[in-house]
Amino acid sequence: MRKRLVAWTILTCALLAVAVWTVLGPPEPPAGPHLPSRDLTAAVR
Template sequence: MRKRLVAWTILTCVLLAVAVWTVLGPPQYASGPHLPSRNVTAAAR
């Protein structure tokens, strides 16, 4: 019973993540914030 609940929860989370990924596209903010700040500081010098 508990294994079924855990499996159902994981499956639901995966489906939700896929739906959000499809609607919004891949997250570009995950690796992005560090690069512009470096470019801004380099340009300021």
């Protein structure tokens, strides 16, 4: 029963994410002076 609940929750979240992605489109890159890749490397350091 628990595995079925987990599978149902994951499936529901996936469908919801696809629906939001379809309605809103892919996320826009942040309009800041730093590039996301630079922020990521800085966070790693």
